[in-house]
Amino acid sequence: MMEQGQSSKAISIKGLRKSLDKVEIGPIDMEIEPGYVIAIVGLNGAGKSSIFRLMMDMIKPDAGEIRMLGQTNGQNEVAVKQKIGYVPEAEAWNDIGFSTVKELTQFVAHWYPSWSESKAQELLKRFGLDGKQKLAHLSKGMKRKLSFIHAISHDPDILLMDEPTSGLDPFAWRMMMDELMAFMEHGDKTVLFATHIVEEVKRIADHIAFIHEGKLRGFYEKDVLFDEWKTLWVEHQGRPLDQLSGVVAVEKHSGAVSAKLISRSSRQTEAELHRLGVKVIQTQAVELDEILGHLIQIDIEEAG
């Protein structure tokens, strides 16, 4: 039996630091409630995979503490790991001496008391994998599918996935999305996934954690983020607009009276525009990749 942890958080990270070749991870403080579905987004090399590896205790922090399901990393390791599913950035199966999909799957199943063989078999079939296939001959997408099946077939409480869909064809992508949605229907599952795919964030995340240069630069509720960030088309009549609250970018059309503003706090910006007597012609949602581009720019400006 796993002892009751001191915390009711699914994941709790305090003062986490790790020095890597090109980036200093942290300090990161983050508390994640059970049931949260979080997309981890950030540029290549931002440190997303390293944060997953730290959470999985595969690399040790230089400082700070990570608690998974209330247990400090290293405490009750087997019992905690049995409740976590992990899809790593890349599979490291070459070293463990198994030859086929079936052999590896049997080995993985052995570790998890909650393993559902019927679930695993159903998923293998659905994703077009055959037990007899040689691991060494699997394509990149097939490996991702197999990692995903191994991570989800023991019905984990926490699912950590590092770009789980990279290399998937569109049919497999949709299947994985559907499977994740079904998994998340039990409202108590905590899911963290790193992704570069906007559509995935839109479909399955409730929250977005933005990592830049090893630091957690923002933790947003997705709906709130999309609600706050807006493109506003306005008739500026020559008035300066750059200093308005929330405005992160202004594009003026030469010779015209209209301008395009990007605001990260659209209600505040609109209220100020109203006070100035500037007419808002149209408002539009801002796409997530555009929001991220602006957040990175703001981060760089603030740092430098």
Ligand SMILES: Nc1ncnc2c1ncn2[C@@H]1O[C@H](COP(=O)(O)OP(=O)(O)OP(=O)(O)O)[C@@H](O)[C@H]1O
């Ligand atoms: N074991 C390690 N030792 C030293 N440096 C490392 C190690 N693993 C990764 N790094 C470096 O840490 C930085 C962050 O890498 P990481 O793989 O965590 O980024 P990422 O955000 O997952 O990137 P991507 O989006 O490309 O997958 C990179 O500069 C990488 O070269």
